[in-house]
Amino acid sequence: MSLGWFVVPYKRRNPGETPPERYCAMDDFTALIRADGGDWDETEILGDKALVKVRASVGTLTTISGAAGFFTIPTKWIEMQDSLVSMTAGERNQLSNAVLGLGYTQAELDAAMGDTLALWRTHVLGDLLAMASTRRLKPRYDSGTDTIVVDGSVQPVKSAALVAERVQ
Amino acid sequence: MAVPQTDILDDFNRADGPLGSNWTDPWNTSEGGSVVISTSEARFVPTGGGKYTYWNGTAFGPNCEAYGKITSAPISSISFFVRSQPDSTNGANGYLLQFVPGAAPRQSIYRVDNGTWTRLGADLSTSSALSGLVATLLAVGDSLSGWYDGSQIGTSRSDSTYTAAGYIGMGSQGNTGSRVDDFGGGSIVNVIAKSGSAAA
Numbered sequence: 001m002s003l004g005w006f007v008v009p010y011k012r013r014n015p016g017e018t019p020p021e022r023y024c025a026m027d028d029f030t031a032l033i034r035a036d037g038g039d040w041d042e043t044e045i046l047g048d049k050a051l052v053k054v055r056a057s058v059g060t061l062t063t064i065s066g067a068a069g070f071f072t073i074p075t076k077w078i079e080m081q082d083s084l085v086s087m088t089a090g091e092r093n094q095l096s097n098a099v100l101g102l103g104y105t106q107a108e109l110d111a112a113m114g115d116t117l118a119l120w121r122t123h124v125l126g127d128l129l130a131m132a133s134t135r136r137l138k139p140r141y142d143s144g145t146d147t148i149v150v151d152g153s154v155q156p157v158k159s160a161a162l163v164a165e166r167v168q
Numbered sequence: 169m170a171v172p173q174t175d176i177l178d179d180f181n182r183a184d185g186p187l188g189s190n191w192t193d194p195w196n197t198s199e200g201g202s203v204v205i206s207t208s209e210a211r212f213v214p215t216g217g218g219k220y221t222y223w224n225g226t227a228f229g230p231n232c233e234a235y236g237k238i239t240s241a242p243i244s245s246i247s248f249f250v251r252s253q254p255d256s257t258n259g260a261n262g263y264l265l266q267f268v269p270g271a272a273p274r275q276s277i278y279r280v281d282n283g284t285w286t287r288l289g290a291d292l293s294t295s296s297a298l299s300g301l302v303a304t305l306l307a308v309g310d311s312l313s314g315w316y317d318g319s320q321i322g323t324s325r326s327d328s329t330y331t332a333a334g335y336i337g338m339g340s341q342g343n344t345g346s347r348v349d350d351f352g353g354g355s356i357v358n359v360i361a362k363s364g365s366a367a368a
Contacts, residue, residue, distance in 0.1 A: 010286070013287070017217075018197075018198040018216065018217035018218075019196060019197075019198060019217050019218065019280075019283055019284070019285050019341075020283075020284050020285065021278070021284075021285040021286075021287065022284065022285070022286050022287070023286070023287040024287070024289070027287070027289075027290050027291075030290040030291075040289070040290070041289060042289060044286070138281045138282060139281050139282065139284045139286070140258075140259070140281075140282045140283075140284060141197075141259065141282070141283055141284050143198075148284050152281070152282065155281070155329050156328045156329060157328060157329075158310065158326055158327055158328050159328075162310075162326060166326075
């Protein structure tokens with residue numbers, strides 16, 4: 001069994017019906033994960049996305065990585081205390097773009113991780129995941145377009161540390 | 169841990185008709201239909217987005233539970249909710265445990281934001297919804313768990329959004345005819361142990 005972190009979109013479960021319902025797209029892989037004897041947990045973050053930790057076989061994690069809209073955190077960083085000392089410039093750019101794409105600001109990212117590769121390398125994975133899971137926005141239903149719009153007030157979220165703790 | 173821990177609030181043992189002044193509906197937007205007393209049980213007659221009603225006497229919690237006895241094989245979904253702020257204009261908020269019967273049965277916990285339901289993790293279980301059992305949604309701290317009688321369904325979920333006391337209630341969507349008896353719930357004062365264990 002192996003572990004992996006992903007940033008995953010939400011999906012609409014019941015288009016055209018009310019009350020509107022959404023779910024974390026990792027659930028599309030629940031049967032596969034459970035067949036491995038694995039498990040997963042999530043916390044909703046910005047960008048209509050969830051930060052998800054999965055325990056499953058390598059094959060299942062590879063399958064999940066290929067899912068549309070899923071972002072995989074490089075698998076050399078799994079535990080919250082794993083050092084980022086080996087981070088390359090490309091990896092930093094990839095992770096930075098992913099976090100900024102969620103809706104966090106460059107200033108927030110720089111405050112948490114520093115504004116150079118050298119400073120990022122002084123951090124651990126938990127620092128990055130904590131920064132990426134500080135808040136979410138409250139969703140609402142637009143009945144005119146039958147869509148769930150995530151643009152409401154800032155809401156608290158379950159910590160990445162708790163997600164890490166629940167999937168070992 | 170023993171679940172449920174609180175008293176029955178309504179046994180529905182009175183004449184057929186409306187639930188009465190202790191109950192208020194609608195709870196959420198897009199609701200239709202009614203909940204009535206029929207042969208000493210609550211009988212759901214949902215349309216559109218379902219029918220939900222809440223016990224209006226007092227808010228409970230934040231550590232609290234809501235439960236009811238599913239008296240016969242449910243015809244459509246049955247739900248219990250806690251820490252709720254009803255809002256039939258902008259949509260309700262809170263946490264909800266739903267039992268879905270039929271060909272694809274499931275039991276799931278949702279966070280409800282402005283009437284939009286977000287399922288927390290995976291379904292708790294995809295086994296058939298059983299009749300004759302007391303179904304409970306228990307909220308302790310940031311932990312939410314579903315129960316059939318004294319047995320937990322799957323594992324707990326956790327969420328940090330709604331941490332204050334709120335209203336409890338029940339509902340159904342889908343076909344007419346699902347029934348609940350002996351609705352109960354309330355605040356849990358002496359929290360000995362958090363329910364549940366692992367993850368989604």
